[in-house]
Amino acid sequence: MDKHSPKDKFRRKAISVAEAQAKILPLVGRTEAEYVPLYEAQGRILAEQITAPHPYPHFRRSGMDGFAILSSDTADCSADHPVLLEVVDEIACGALPRVPLAPGKVARIMTGAKVPDEADAVVMFEMTETVTQHGKVFIRLIREIEKGKNITNVGLELAAGDPILAPGRNIGPGEISVLATFGVHRVPVMKRPRIAIFSTGSELLSIEEPLQDGRIRNSNTYMLASQIKEAGGEPYILEAIKDDLVTAQRRVQEAFDEYDMLVTTGGVSVGDFDIMADLVSDGDLEMLFNKVMMRPGSVTTAAVMDGKLLFALSGNPGACFVGFELFVRPAIGGMLGVPQPFLTEITAELGRPYRKINSFTRYVRGRLEVREGKLFAYPAELDESNVMITIKDSDGLIVIPPSTEGREPGELVTVLRLPGCLL
Ligand SMILES: Nc1nc2c(c(=O)[nH]1)N[C@H]1C(S)=C(S)[C@@H](COP(=O)(O)OP(=O)(O)OC[C@H]3O[C@@H](n4cnc5c(N)ncnc54)[C@H](O)[C@@H]3O)O[C@H]1N2
Numbered sequence: 001m002d003k004h005s006p007k008d009k010f011r012r013k014a015i016s017v018a019e020a021q022a023k024i025l026p027l028v029g030r031t032e033a034e035y036v037p038l039y040e041a042q043g044r045i046l047a048e049q050i051t052a053p054h055p056y057p058h059f060r061r062s063g064m065d066g067f068a069i070l071s072s073d074t075a076d077c078s079a080d081h082p083v084l085l086e087v088v089d090e091i092a093c094g095a096l097p098r099v100p101l102a103p104g105k106v107a108r109i110m111t112g113a114k115v116p117d118e119a120d121a122v123v124m125f126e127m128t129e130t131v132t133q134h135g136k137v138f139i140r141l142i143r144e145i146e147k148g149k150n151i152t153n154v155g156l157e158l159a160a161g162d163p164i165l166a167p168g169r170n171i172g173p174g175e176i177s178v179l180a181t182f183g184v185h186r187v188p189v190m191k192r193p194r195i196a197i198f199s200t201g202s203e204l205l206s207i208e209e210p211l212q213d214g215r216i217r218n219s220n221t222y223m224l225a226s227q228i229k230e231a232g233g234e235p236y237i238l239e240a241i242k243d244d245l246v247t248a249q250r251r252v253q254e255a256f257d258e259y260d261m262l263v264t265t266g267g268v269s270v271g272d273f274d275i276m277a278d279l280v281s282d283g284d285l286e287m288l289f290n291k292v293m294m295r296p297g298s299v300t301t302a303a304v305m306d307g308k309l310l311f312a313l314s315g316n317p318g319a320c321f322v323g324f325e326l327f328v329r330p331a332i333g334g335m336l337g338v339p340q341p342f343l344t345e346i347t348a349e350l351g352r353p354y355r356k357i358n359s360f361t362r363y364v365r366g367r368l369e370v371r372e373g374k375l376f377a378y379p380a381e382l383d384e385s386n387v388m389i390t391i392k393d394s395d396g397l398i399v400i401p402p403s404t405e406g407r408e409p410g411e412l413v414t415v416l417r418l419p420g421c422l423l
């Protein structure tokens with residue numbers, strides 16, 4: 001083909017980010033469920049509703065080390081009118097009461113042990129004095145103890161049948177605690193989508209190779225693999241696609257047979273060797289969009305084949321990163337059944353001026369900072385599409401709508417919070 005002839009890649013219709021996202025989501029299929037041991041469930045997405053199989057706690061539990069008593073025994077008890085109660089049982093944690101309590105009798109009990117049915121309060125050791133009389137052990141109380149004191153009732157946290165965790169929930173320490181409590185030792189989680197990564201471009205060196213003039217190391221592949229993992233997918237780094245369209249088509253077809261989704265980086269603009277642009281408008285692929293009204297990442301392209309998505313992201317590192325966050329991450333989240341797969345929107349005050357003017361919405365990487373209870377967003381000094389270095393310092397993408405003037409400090413901006421943000 002004549003390299004300089006006008007091709008489809010020059011005739012692109014830009015659509016908005018929201019339109020592009022809306023084209024993708026209906027095409028996202030769900031992955032299946034699989035069972036993993038509880039200790040491997042962290043960071044996975046729950047596949048099924050978890051319901052409490054029993055109340056929690058399932059027995060009346062002492063909240064203190066002390067004595068299980070009948071509160072009525074302490075009515076009118078005071079320093080002037082102390083009461084002596086006989087200790088007739090000792091209940092360790094995990095053991096059961098052996099002696100039924102009657103008025104005037106108490107059981108020594110440990111934190112977490114089952115409270116005898118007859119008792120309705122636990123008094124902590126520190127509020128008692130032990131007295132021995134005629135070979136019997138008593139406690140002396142000088143204070144009234146209210147009914148229910150230091151007892152956790154059955155089902156205080158959850159009743160049997162209560163819904164606990166909904167499908168789509170990310171499993172972290174709190175969820176692990178609940179699952180362990182209810183004996184869910186094999187956890188139903190969504191299978192991680194298997195996602196193939198292709199880089200393109202003859203300038204790319206492997207990360208093991210020494211530097212050469214005019215060439216750069218392939219950083220996007222590793223960045224994408226990391227983003228895929230963070231989003232809940234399983235990345236597969238495939239051998240780079242070279243400039244030959246026919247070979248590239250075959251490689252893409254093979255990858256579609258094997259993987260759930262394809263992500264490529266580079267070769268998506270209008271350059272002579274920008275092969276992805278031709279590839280997505282060819283053969284069995286249905287192109288969804290090849291231009292988005294955004295910066296960086298305006299050339300972000302998506303296509304579908306047999307219900308599987310291909311994202312052709314820009315080769316420029318900043319654009320590749322943003323393209324992933326706005327389109328690939330939600331697609332992976334959708335496959336996992338995450339209820340809200342998009343980056344969370346928050347509002348912050350612009351911390352310094354942003355003077356660039358633009359006809360497309362800009363997604364500017366930036367830092368977030370809390371000062372005197374207010375959230376500030378600082379756009380990175382270097383935020384061009386081809387800049388790599390500030391990606392690592394970004395808490396979010398500051399959304400700057402098209403404007404002919406810049407933005408001033410103090411103006412409110414929407415920020416899409418990145419997952420690594422600690423604020
Ligand atoms: N005449 C025009 N030129 C360009 C346009 C345009 O509209 N008209 N768009 C510009 C925009 S915007 C972007 S973004 C880039 C997109 O470029 P490509 O997606 O085609 O990417 P490449 O040409 O392959 O590479 C661009 C740049 O990125 C580096 N790169 C590529 N792959 C990697 C990788 N795996 N790791 C690290 N860096 C990578 C590559 O070396 C180039 O420097 O096009 C503009 N041009």
Ligand code: MOO
Nearest residue numbers: 297298299319385
């Ligand atoms: O597609 Mo480019 O990243 O807009 O600069």
Ligand SMILES: [Mg+2]
Nearest residue numbers: 267269271274
């Ligand atoms: Mg190019």
